[in-house]
Amino acid sequence: MKTKLLILFMGLSVLFVGCKKDKAPEDKLADSKKQIIGTWEIQSTTVTYYDASGKVINTENQEYNKGYKYQLDGTMISLLGSEGDSYAYNITNVGNDIMLNIRNNTVKLAFSNSVTMTWTSEEQGGGNLSYAKAITVIQLTKK
Numbered sequence: 001m002k003t004k005l006l007i008l009f010m011g012l013s014v015l016f017v018g019c020k021k022d023k024a025p026e027d028k029l030a031d032s033k034k035q036i037i038g039t040w041e042i043q044s045t046t047v048t049y050y051d052a053s054g055k056v057i058n059t060e061n062q063e064y065n066k067g068y069k070y071q072l073d074g075t076m077i078s079l080l081g082s083e084g085d086s087y088a089y090n091i092t093n094v095g096n097d098i099m100l101n102i103r104n105n106t107v108k109l110a111f112s113n114s115v116t117m118t119w120t121s122e123e124q125g126g127g128n129l130s131y132a133k134a135i136t137v138i139q140l141t142k143k
Contacts, residue, residue, distance in 0.1 A: 029093045035111050036091065036100075039080070040140040042068045049131040057131060069143065077102055107138075115142040 045062040069080040072089070079085035089102045091109065100109040100119065107119040119138040125131040 028096075028098055029091065032098045032109055032111065033074070033091050035114060036072050036109070036117070037074050038072065039143045040070050040072065040117060041143050042066055042070075043139045043141055045136065045138045047134055047136045049125070050133045050135070052132040065138075070140075116140070117142070 042065050045065055047060045047062060048056055049058040049060075051057050071078045071080055075088060075090075076086050077089045078087075087103050089100060092099050092101060098109045100107050105121070107121045110118045110120070112118065117140045119136075119140070121136045123134045123136070125133055
């Protein structure tokens with residue numbers, strides 16, 4: 001009898017602990033619109049290049065934009081320290097992904113916590129380019 005109760009208790013505890021409900025897409029969108037407001041600094045930019053089979057052919061850490069600071073206010077993004085570099089942006093929900101749209105450029109937006117944000121974009125290669133696909137990941141921290 002004790003064994004059966006123990007098994008039942010273990011089964012129920014797994015059920016309660018293991019079943020975390022994901023946020024609805026609308027909630028994720030609303031949270032992202034709030035979280036993005038503030039000043040963000042680029043910590044790193046990594047571009048990974050893939051061949052047609054999906055194999056990584058090169059990874060580059062790009063340093064040219066490290067330290068750039070951006071101010072996002074809910075409707076506009078501005079590069080701090082630079083006059084005239086302000087653009088309208090919007091945040092949308094595509095499937096289960098949150099997307100940031102700035103001047104005809106779209107990046108996948110993700111937050112690791114309240115002070116770490118990631119922008120990810122994918123570019124198709126081909127033609128006379130030496131890669132089939134490139135994925136750019138930009139890590140930012142809130143200041």
